[in-house]
Amino acid sequence: MIGWGDVYKVVEAMLPLYTALALGFASVRWWRMFTPEQSDAINKFVSCFAIPIFNLEFTLHIDPFAMNYRFIAADVVAKAATVLVLVAWAACGGAKQDLSWPVTSFSLSALNNLLVVGVPLVRAMYGPPGQDLVVQSFVMQALVWLPLLLFALEYRKAVANYTAASGDESGAVCIELPGEKAADGGGDGRAAEAGRVHLRRRPSSWAPMTVVLLKLSRNPNTYGSVLGMTWAAVANRWHLKLPAIVEGSVLIMSRAGAGMAMFSMGLFMANQEKLIACGPGLTAYAVVLRFVAGPMAMAIGSIPVGLRGAVLRIAILQAALPQAITSFVFAKEYGLHANVLSTAVIFGTLASLPLLIAYYAILELRH
Numbered sequence: 001m002i003g004w005g006d007v008y009k010v011v012e013a014m015l016p017l018y019t020a021l022a023l024g025f026a027s028v029r030w031w032r033m034f035t036p037e038q039s040d041a042i043n044k045f046v047s048c049f050a051i052p053i054f055n056l057e058f059t060l061h062i063d064p065f066a067m068n069y070r071f072i073a074a075d076v077v078a079k080a081a082t083v084l085v086l087v088a089w090a091a092c093g094g095a096k097q098d099l100s101w102p103v104t105s106f107s108l109s110a111l112n113n114l115l116v117v118g119v120p121l122v123r124a125m126y127g128p129p130g131q132d133l134v135v136q137s138f139v140m141q142a143l144v145w146l147p148l149l150l151f152a153l154e155y156r157k158a159v160a161n162y163t164a165a166s167g168d169e170s171g172a173v174c175i176e177l178p179g180e181k182a183a184d185g186g187g188d189g190r191a192a193e194a195g196r197v198h199l200r201r202r203p204s205s206w207a208p209m210t211v212v213l214l215k216l217s218r219n220p221n222t223y224g225s226v227l228g229m230t231w232a233a234v235a236n237r238w239h240l241k242l243p244a245i246v247e248g249s250v251l252i253m254s255r256a257g258a259g260m261a262m263f264s265m266g267l268f269m270a271n272q273e274k275l276i277a278c279g280p281g282l283t284a285y286a287v288v289l290r291f292v293a294g295p296m297a298m299a300i301g302s303i304p305v306g307l308r309g310a311v312l313r314i315a316i317l318q319a320a321l322p323q324a325i326t327s328f329v330f331a332k333e334y335g336l337h338a339n340v341l342s343t344a345v346i347f348g349t350l351a352s353l354p355l356l357i358a359y360y361a362i363l364e365l366r367h
Helices: 004-029 036-059 069-091 100-110 114-165 207-217 220-238 244-254 257-270 279-305 309-319 325-334 338-366
Strands: 173-176 190-193 196-199
Touching (some): 036 114, 036 257, 069 100, 069 114, 100 114, 100 325, 100 338, 114 325, 257 325, 257 338, 325 338
Antiparallel strands (some): 173 196
16 A cells, blocks of 8 residues: 555655756746757757667666566557557548647557656555566557657658648649759740749659658667667576666766756746646646546556456556656657647646546555
8 A cells, every 4th residue: 555655755756857847947937048949959959869868778677578468468459549549530530631639649648657757656556566567668668659659740740841842732842943043844844933843743652751761760769769678688688788888878868868858848838928838628638638548548458468456457557647758858849739748747747646546546446
């Protein structure tokens, strides 16, 4: 049973996040230390360096051969079902042929703060076995679901850019040419104007995908966790130890992950007119997806794989953990509903402790 000492440990893990948030907010709102461009650069650093190395550091030390594969299967089923529902929503026109809200809804319902909040809380409730499952869930999130989110964000951006570059409904593509003006193309189906040529042809549907794959191949988030898991498998198979110089190099960057992400969020908040930038309606939407839809999907995903007992309760509880800080960083980087994700992280984390204790009590009573 969780006691007041355990609650204090969770609060002790959460409050430093808000210290970084407050410093970021104050540095812009009151001290005027950073411009919006500098704030974007800080978020870029977090997205491209701090987060992938943070994920790498934790995956390096996992034991892939000791993971609970039934628990992992339930997590995959739950999140795959969520993806299918959101894809169907987008395909049926519920998102008006735009991927913006399906992508944001996936972030809200599937990505949670497993390490900072999840580890101390679940360890207090279920001991070391609960902590191990939360860490395994984090590894899957870093290995599978964050790259999937990046793919969706890049694809949405590529499609938007590709659509904007299309000249008309016939599929003409506008291409910028160097120089002052382009020569007239005559009667060969090309219309020339100042510095542009419009090619009258239907562009390939694979063009956005090519751009997406190229960008993902250059993104450290794509392969950071893969490298970590590869080393973890090799090290545990042949009992190898990571060289101290390598581990120190990884640690010095990974320790900046959560703190710099919250600092970046504080910078973002300070540049907004309102503290709750997205309004009460979207805040409620985010809360329902995070604390209701996420646990429900996990409960449903646990049925076909046959999760029972404490593992089932831990699976449902960890699915109700507050919003992942990483989801805000990526939303800010790609310009997609960062106001919604920042509100979900800040106020969801504050509200999560009583909600999770209530979940714990209900699950134990049903047990």
